[in-house]
Each structure stands twice: as C-alpha cells, then as structure tokens.
Amino acid sequence: MSISYKVATEPGEIPALFVDAWMEKDADYLASLFSVNAEFVNVVGLWWHNREDIRKAHAFGFEKIFSESNLRLMETSVKYLNDDIAVVHARMRLKDQTPSKADETPSIRQNIFSFVVKKSDDKWMCESAHNTDIIPGADTNLVDENGKLKSVKYGT
DSSP: OOOOOHHHHHGGHHHHHHHHHHHHOOOHHHHHHHHEEEEEEEETTEOSSOOOOOOHHHHHHHTTTSSEEEEEEEEEEEEEEETTTTEEEEEEEEEOOOSSSSSOOOOOOEEEEEEEEEEETTEEEEEEEEEEEEEOOOOEEEEEETEEEEEEEOOO
C-alpha cells in the first residue's frame, strides 16, 4: 500500500506543502514534492541531485538537526515563466533547531527559498530548490585571514 501525499495544484502551494512535510518531519512527504531528478542546494551549499538524495538528507536532518524544529511560512511570491513553469520564492522562519553543542541555544533563523516548479499532469512538482539564510544587517560574506567565513556589512 502506498501513501498518498498532498500535491500542489498551483505553483504557490509548494512552499506551504514543504512546511507541512517539515512540520510532520516526514522526509518521504517532503521528497514527494520534487521530481525524480530534482536539484536542491541547502544553506551551506550542499547540493543534492535527485529526489532520493533530497529525501535521505532531510530524513537525516529530521532525526539529528531539526527533530523539534518549527518552520513557518511568512511570505510567498510566484513568477510564471510560462503556463507550465514558475519560480516561487518563499520567506520562512525556523526556530527550535537542535543545538550542535549542549551549551548552545540556536537563534531563530530566517530564510528565503527559491523553488523552480513545473506543471505535469495537473500537478506542480519542484524541479530545483535553493535555501538561503537571511543574515540581518549583512551585505555579503567574506573569508577572513584565518579562513573563516563571516557575514559583513559595507559602509553606506
């Protein structure tokens, strides 16, 4: 017996379904939003090249990093490239991430997702996703003299 997950009938539904799958901590559901050969780039530049790799990465994340996390959709915009392809941007907020050290309390993260979605058989599937953290007050990232990446603001 196969599980039937919600599907997107409009491109702008993809971010809300992504959040639903995240909140259920269901990597299979999350992966079902992606085409078989979809691409996904996460906030640190890890790049997955198919639905199964996207599923595995999120299953690991739900177990080790995001088991108690709360993801909230804040804003969505849709830009149609044609009748069957759209770019969907979504602002989200993540809180309650698992700390990497016992004495840490991770702060609330805000991010922007870019989803490229394609219509197939009356449903929309994600072909590519890119997740970018928002760093308040920063204009870019630089690598310092010690090889550490840091976010910086340029003078105005």
